[in-house]
Amino acid sequence: MIKFGSLSWLLFSNYLTCACSSQDSIVSVIHRLxxxxxxxxxxxxxxxxxxxxxxxxxxxxxxxxxxxxxxEAMAEILQGESLQDMVKSQIVSELRHLTRGYHQMKRQLHHVSRSLKDVQDETSVFYQSVLKKTDVWNQKNSSDVCVRDKHKLEVELHKCDVYAADLKADNEQFVELNETYQSQISQLKTDLVSASSPVTQNVNSTSMSPVSTTSVTTPTPEEDYSRILIAPLWSSTLHQFRQLNIHSNSLSVYQYLNIKRLESVAYIAKTGKLMFGSYSPYRISASTLDTREVTVIREGVLTYSMAVDEDRDIIFIATRQPQHSISRMSTQGKDFTAIIDLSTYGSYPRQITLDTRRKRIYGCNSGKLFTVTYDGQGLATLATGSGMYAVTLDQTAGVLYYNNEKKLMKMTVSNNVSTEVTTLDATPWNMILYRGTIYYGGHGSSIVGAVDVTYNTVAYTLQSISMEGVNSLHLCLIP
Incomplete structure (x- = not known):
């Protein structure tokens, strides 16, 4: 019994111990959970x-x-430049519509101006006639009759004045319409240039049929009588200028000047004078447009290019002698001064062109395209290359055109970004932009080339000019 009791107590103790241990395990499990x-x-x-x-x-x-x-989808949709073609077609259509409206407006303005002049003439005659009759009536009739007739005269004259005022108002309205049209034309040209593809285009040069050679003709007032003088460069033999008549696309001989050792040519429309630089001796001379008389303007200056700001009466000159510089003088040859010395900048400057609105000069010096202000400040290099001789500016669109050897390049002035336009038939010595077409004279090649930069960019040769001892040409626009 004693043993059994001890066993019972042992079992009970184990139970209590297990129970306590189980409670601790449950708490631990709950905690872990x-x-x-x-x-x-x-x-x-x-x-x-x-x-x-x-x-x-x-x-x-x-x-x-x-x-x-x-x-990728847009690239497939726009393949073939269909969007560009649509934009160009729309702009050309709008341009034609505005042109027709402008010509109609000009005819109406001419009619109104003529009517106004007729009315003014008739009013003046009528007024003088009535005054004479009034004097007679004052002598023959009583004062009451004269007063009544004078009153009638004043009424009629008032009606004439009202009609004349209406005609003047119409005239002013047409002038405003003309200014609006010119502004729209400039904007359309800007849009058209912006719509042209900026992608580099390497177009093989093609030749067009040579322009016909004819005698000098006098165009009618409706025709574009602008011409391009083609000067033979560096010839030791006397040669006359050639003349490209833009209105008829014909070539003729400019009969008034017979010059050798020519370096550059410029034209001053305000005075109707040709300015040309020559060497041996170094000098700048001038001649009225249609005469053989030549006047020396400046001695001791060797220039490869001149650019004229007629509104400010300034000629800018790219000089090789007496130093590599850009100089300026008046259109009469006075106040000659160098605005910037380029002796340490590289080769001497070649062609220069002007932005008359912003008063800046753009130029090339064989290896650089550069710009500087009218006062010779802020010299900056815009692009580099080789054989860089020619530059011209589309001031309305804000686009520079220049060459890098035979490549025609264009640069947007606002951001100085250049793209290639096309490949020319020859390296240009100088070039001019006229009505959306760039004309250039060959350097080491006696051709006159052209590129239509408004609607297409295919370079072509207008004319190959054969003159003994001449293998380079300089062009000058005579508007």
């Missing part, structure tokens, strides 16, 4: 963050893929 729930919640938040990051990454990748597909 709580910890597991907290970890599970934390892991859930991490998983949600990972899912959100994956979603964001997938969205970005999807957008990029869609953008690439849209670009």
């Amino acid at each position: 709580d910890q597991f729930d907290r970890k599970l919640l934390d892991n859930k938040m991490d998983v949600l963050d990972i899912i959100d990051g994956a979603k964001t990454s997938l969205r970005a990748e999807l957008k990029e893929n869609i953008r690439d597909q849209v670009r």
Whole structure:
């Protein structure tokens, strides 16, 4: 019994011990479960963050893929420059419509001006006639009759004044319409240049039929009587200028000047004078447009280019002698001064052109395209290359055209970004822009070339000019 009691007590003690141990295990398990729930919640938040990051990454990748597909689709849609063609067609249509409206407006303005003049003449005659009759009536009739007739005269004259005022108002309205039209034309030209493709185009040069050679003709007032004088450069033999008559696209001999050792030519429309530089001896001379008389303007100056700002009465000169510089003088040859010394800048300057609105000079010196102000400040290099001789400016569109050997380049002045336009038939010595076409004289090649930079960019040769001892040409526009 004693042994049994001890066993019973031992079993009871073990039970109590197990019970206590079980309670501790349950508490521990519950605690661990709580910890597991907290970890599970934390892991859930991490998983949600990972899912959100994956979603964001997938969205970005999807957008990029869609953008690439849209670009490919747009490239296929725009293949062949169909959008550019539509823009050009629309602008050309609008330009033609405005041109017709402008010509109609000019005819109406001419009619109104003529009517106004007729009315003024008739009013003046009528007024003088009535005054004479009034004097007679004052002598023959009583004062009451004269007063009544004078009153009638004043009424009629008032009516005439009202009609004349209406005609003047119409005239002013037509002047405003004319200014609006000119502004729209300039804007359309700017839009057309902006719509042209900026992609580099390497177009093989093609030749057109040579222009016909005819005698000098006098065009009618409706025709464009502008011409381009073609000067033979550096010839030791006397040669006359050639003359490209733009209105008829014909070539003739300019009969008034017979010159050798020519370097450059410029024209001053205000005075109707040709300015030309020569060497041996170094000098700048002038001649009225249609005469053989030549006057020396400046001695000791060797120039390869001159550019005229007629509004300010200034000629800018790219000089090789007496120093490599850009100089200026008046159109009469007075106040000659160098505005900037380019002796350490590289080779001597070749062709220069002017932005008269912003008072800036643009020029080439064989290896650089540069710009400087009228006062010789702010010298900056815009582009570099080789064989860079020629430059011209479309001031309305804000576009520079220049050459890099035989490549015709263009640069937007606002951002100095250059693109290639086309390849020319020869390296140009100088070039001029006239009504959307660039004309250039060959350097080491006696051709006159052209490029239509408004509607297409195909270079072609207008004329090959054969003169003994001449292999380079200089062009000068006579508007």
